[in-house]
Amino acid sequence: MAKSSLIDVTVSQRILTIGSSFYPLQSVARVSATEWLPRRGAQVRAIVKSFFGVLAIWVLAAMVDAANEDAGAVVGLLAIVVTVGALYRAVKEFRRKPFYRLVIETAGEPHTALVCDDRDTITWIAGQIMAAINDPAVHFHKQVNNYTHIGDKFDGDKVGRDKNVSR
Incomplete structure (x- = not known):
């Protein structure tokens, strides 16, 4: 899941400003x-887990229905709702668009300064920089939706930043 916020990207007086970061x-x-x-392997694992959970609910519904018809109907309705939710989640995960990162390298390690869902915007900003x-004499200002990602890593691990999931 990614949350976006509108930030300013500016180059003025030989200073690159991205949000509250200055270079x-x-x-x-x-x-x-x-x-x-997105990491497709993690998505597939989550969907397989959901499938087995839905399967368990359907088996439970069948067992309860065999014992008590009224309770079986309620558990069957719950199984249908969970199945629809799992299918919705699976479709949503696989239709997710890729993100594009603006990576800035200074004397230190590379740093993801900006994450956007528009390739042309990121490419244009990189070219302008x-x-x-x-x-x-080059100056520019652009407002961009910067995505803060939750649930996966945009910029590697916290120690060495060497485990990027990008390709």
């Missing part, structure tokens, strides 16, 4: 726009 352009070594795809590095 002097002379210290930016590389800027890249990369695609981040590189143009501003080469030409001090």
Whole structure:
């Protein structure tokens, strides 16, 4: 699940500003726009778990229905609702669009500065930053929906940031 917030991306007076982060352009070594795809393996595992949960509810409904017809109807209705919910979740997960990251490398390690669902916006911003590095007269300002991701990692682990899930 990703939450978005509108942030400003600005280059002015040789300073790159992304939200509340500031990068002097002379210290930016590389800027890249990369695609981040959701981890399909984790999605498949979650769907398989949901399938077995739904299967267990259907077996329970059949057993309760054999013992008591009224209670079996209630459990059967619950099984239908859970099945529809699991199918909705599965379709929603597999239709999720990829995100695009703006990765900035300075003297330290690469840092994901911006995450957006629009490839053209991220590519344009990366190009403008590189143009501003080469030409001090370049200035720009753009507002972008920046996504804060919950449930997966955009920027590697907290220790070494070497386990990126991007391709």
